[in-house]
Amino acid sequence: MAGKVMHAVQYESYGGGAAGLKHVEVPVPTPSKGEVQLKFEAITLNPVDWKTQKGMLRPLLPRKFPHIPATDVAGEVTEVGPGVKNFKPGDKVVALLNHLTGGGLSEYGVAKENLTVLRPPEISAAEGAGLPVAGLTAHQALTQSAGLKLDGSGPQKNILVTAASGGVGHYAVQLAKLGNAHVTATCGARNIDLVKSLGADEVLDYKTPEGAALKSPSGKKYDAVVHCAPAIPWSVFEPNLSSNGKVIDITPGISAICTFALKKLTFSKKQLVPLLLIPYAENLQYLVDLVKQGKLKTVIDSKIPLSKAEDAWAKSIDGHATGKIVVEP
Ligand SMILES: NC(=O)c1ccc[n+]([C@@H]2O[C@H](COP(=O)([O-])OP(=O)(O)OC[C@H]3O[C@@H](n4cnc5c(N)ncnc54)[C@H](OP(=O)(O)O)[C@@H]3O)[C@@H](O)[C@H]2O)c1
Numbered sequence: 001m002a003g004k005v006m007h008a009v010q011y012e013s014y015g016g017g018a019a020g021l022k023h024v025e026v027p028v029p030t031p032s033k034g035e036v037q038l039k040f041e042a043i044t045l046n047p048v049d050w051k052t053q054k055g056m057l058r059p060l061l062p063r064k065f066p067h068i069p070a071t072d073v074a075g076e077v078t079e080v081g082p083g084v085k086n087f088k089p090g091d092k093v094v095a096l097l098n099h100l101t102g103g104g105l106s107e108y109g110v111a112k113e114n115l116t117v118l119r120p121p122e123i124s125a126a127e128g129a130g131l132p133v134a135g136l137t138a139h140q141a142l143t144q145s146a147g148l149k150l151d152g153s154g155p156q157k158n159i160l161v162t163a164a165s166g167g168v169g170h171y172a173v174q175l176a177k178l179g180n181a182h183v184t185a186t187c188g189a190r191n192i193d194l195v196k197s198l199g200a201d202e203v204l205d206y207k208t209p210e211g212a213a214l215k216s217p218s219g220k221k222y223d224a225v226v227h228c229a230p231a232i233p234w235s236v237f238e239p240n241l242s243s244n245g246k247v248i249d250i251t252p253g254i255s256a257i258c259t260f261a262l263k264k265l266t267f268s269k270k271q272l273v274p275l276l277l278i279p280y281a282e283n284l285q286y287l288v289d290l291v292k293q294g295k296l297k298t299v300i301d302s303k304i305p306l307s308k309a310e311d312a313w314a315k316s317i318d319g320h321a322t323g324k325i326v327v328e329p
Contacts, residue, residue, distance in 0.1 A: 004028045007329070008106030009309040010066040014055035017317060018310035021105075024066075028108045031081030035110045038075040038095060041125035043104045043306075043327040045070055045316045046133045046167060052102075063100045070104025070327070071097040073111070074119055074128035084113050092119045094288055096132035096279050105309050107329045117285040120292050127291055130298035130324035134167035135287045137250055137277045138226065141168075142175050145248040145273050146224035152180035158220040158242065160184045163229035164200060165191035165322050168250060170299050171287075172226045173198045178295060184216045186229065191322055194299065214240050224248060230319075234259045238270065247272045299323025 006028045011020045031037040049069045052061045062069075077091040087093065095111035103109040119128045142148045148157055159176045163169045164185035176183045177199035185200040192203045202218060204211035206229065214236055216222070221242040227249045234255075237247050249256045252274035259272045290296035301321040304312040306329045315325050 006107040007306060008068050009306065010068045010105070011053055012066045014053065014058065016053070017050070018314040020053060021310045021313055022066075023307070023309075026068075026106070029103065029110045031079055031084070031110045033082045034084060034113050035081040036077050036084055036087050036093070036095075036113055036116055037079040037081075037108060037110050038073060038093065039078045039108055040073050040075040040104070040106065040329050042074045042129040043070050043329070044072045044126075044129045044134075044167075044324045045312055045327065046072065047316060047319075048099075048133070049102075050313060050317050061099060062102060067102055068104065068106055069102045071099055071102060072129050072132040072134075073097060073104050073109065074125040078108065081110075086113060087116065087118075092121070092125075093117060094119045094128035094131055094284065096136070096284065105306065105327060107306070115279060115281055115284070117281055117288055119288060122292050123288065126300055126303060126324075126326045126328075127298040128288065129326060130167070130300070131171075131287045131291070132279065132284060133277060134324065135171045135296075136279050136283055137168045137275070138172035138175055139283050139287060140277060141226045141248045141250060141275055142172060142179060142224075145275055146226070146246065148176065148179040148181060148224070150175055150179045152178065154179070156180055156182060157223040158182045158184070158216070160186070160214060160216070160222040160225040160240070161200070162186045162206075162214070162225065162227050162232070164195045164198070164203070166228055167321065167324050169226070169228040170195070170198055170323050171296065172228065173200050174296050176226070178290070182220060184220060184222070186211055186214065188320075194322065198299075212236075216240065221245065226250070231255065234272065241270045244269050246270070248275050249273065250275045301325050303328055
């Protein structure tokens, strides 16, 4: 595909929000060793995409400007690089692109073979593209940090999911139920029915006093909290935790890091666990299989064409998406 150009959306410096995005024509990237070239059918946004533009992850991300943001994609393999064994042109896939280089908001991109999985025909591109960062984060929080067995074979645990209507939270509720947990969830009033339909046993409106206090209506103490909402002080979590309860904080700020250190140093049984996603293809394949089996679903907030990517970007920055924001080339 040498010399072919494509439509992409990029930014050239830190800051600027949605207005900082520029529509450009750039060369279609060619796959290097161990990479596949994909024609994207759906891309989803994550808060880390606009946080990177804001400069919150500098100097690590982005690696250079201009930067084409977004990493979560579904599409079709159009070319394979040297050494690729598991994919061929025409395969439908879901992939997590490299966070350093991004490349999602465009018509084509390249993904590492080892973070690409096959997408069966039962799964739409939008459903598949929701899974990489949000689904894998929910999976890692529950299995690795909370120690839940998703086949339901372990002891029953009480789990609280905050911001259960968001990208990570809506997957966390469903996965926790697969693991036979009792799930309490927080969300806004407008999403209570949706979050119940995902399997939550009890749902708190975060704008009520009980919701703000994170109190389980049935008096449960939480063995683990998958904390996806903006920062909440430790003093609010503490009285709601079981004796060995853990808060898994997926957006740890300075105060959370201090709590983490303090709890470690004092050998506290109640712990705060900061989480950084470490993605594995086998876990992404597991999530894709659950969607295929009808055991996990991607809630789609909206589908927005690539030509209006700035609307999708502004929506993500706004912080009120229900499920995943999908961009379609
Ligand atoms: N550590 C990692 O590797 C990792 C991975 C993924 C995500 N993250 C971080 O995790 C956070 C959540 O990500 P996401 O993709 O789930 O975000 P998201 O989809 O943008 O979350 C939006 C949802 O949060 C709800 N919400 C906002 N404030 C709330 C509150 N105080 N209580 C309850 N619900 C609230 C909103 O409901 P309303 O509209 O009703 O307000 C909305 O439905 C972000 O900060 C993200 O950067 C970290």
